[in-house]
Amino acid sequence: MNTSIIGIGLLGGSYALSLRDKYPKMHFIGVDASEVHGRLAVAKGIIDEVLPLEMAVPQSDLVVLAVPVNHIVDLVPKVLDLIPPKATVVDLGSTKRLICEAADSHPNRQRFVAAHPMAGTENSGPSAAFRELLPEKNVILCDTQKSASDSLALVEALFKDIGMKIHYMSPEEHDLHLAYVSHLSHVTSFALGYTVLEKEKDEQNIFDMASTGFSSTVRLAKSSPAMWAPIFDQNRENLSRALGDYIEFLKEYKTYIDTRDVNASFGFMQRANDIRRVLSGIDKK
Incomplete structure (x- = not known):
């Protein structure tokens, strides 16, 4: 299973590290605007390789959007344009309404799952990522009725497997x-x-x-x-x-x-x- 992490910082990096413990055969592709972050993430074992967005997404089964929320809004339609037919896109943004609205009008909306893991620290970048950040924490999923059943099941299973507790609410709530x-x-x-x-x-x-x-x-x-x-x-x-x-x-x-x-x-x-x-x-x- 190929997983692309768009934004290899605290949250995206910690999510990848947690998944590695449960799925050692999962292949992680990193996408980041910073070449330094990309090299550091590879050296730290967060990801296996770094690729441009246009190369990473088409070969991914799962795409994780872990950049600042203004960039997530811009990236959602671009990523949904590039994904293979059965791939899943999940975001980890701290706001949900505008991100969900950005996905709603896209033909591939059903492949998107809106999520917010309730965890973080004051630090940033791949050097701040650690595998203990997410286990035992809450994660909120929004507008799940708009996601395909297999995409939703995959995202739920991955969060549960790394020890997160799932809650559901509307983006507005x-x-x-x-x-x-x-x-x-x-x-x-x-x-x-x-x-x-x-x-x-x-x-x-x-x-x-x-x-x-x-x-x-x-x-x-x-x-x-x-x-x-x-x-x-x-x-x-x-x-x-x-x-x-x-x-x-x-x-x-x-x-x-x-x-x-x-x-x-x-x-x-x-x-x-x-x-x-x-x-x-x-x-x-």
Whole structure:
């Protein structure tokens, strides 16, 4: 089975490494705009060879789109033009509505499966890929009723075989929920990092006084802007709504600080503490 990985970065590379463990005879073809990434991915054993898109896709049984979401939107129709009759295309993008719309009008739409593995780190590139990233994590599949049964079955089987838990929802539901539980946290981390850099001009002070709390909160600010700027743009309506809600709660909490309303501050934090229960319940599922 030939599998082409379009975009040999953290997610595409980690997916390939996980599949290699389960399917040692699978042949992996890498497609990447960076020659350095291609050579590194071969050296690391992520892929077996690097080819241009026009050569890789026609000989592939499975094509995995793991580039930034703005490029996925552009690539979906091109890849569906190039695939063999029974091949399957799956994307790993963090937004789904515009990607699904890009596939919907194509004659080969049934060969496409829209997916979003809920896993990642702040690092990027093939050097960041590791086989433990995806097992035991969730993956969301969207618009599965539009995919051919054999393509859907293949994608489901591969995700299950590497230990992922599959969930299903519409592209619209996906993008709305992700605005709150993923995209908003990245925006706030970027904003926190920006604020500290702008207001704490002495970088040595930042280094000396930053605690583990600050480091964990600002970790996502180290993520790739090339990846996240298109995500924020494609999900801008939902993200703007989530940001609006967040800003209102920040304003509310600022009032508690300004008025020294310790009881209200305590109650606010106590309510927020309930996220521990929610996340603990999710971890046990």
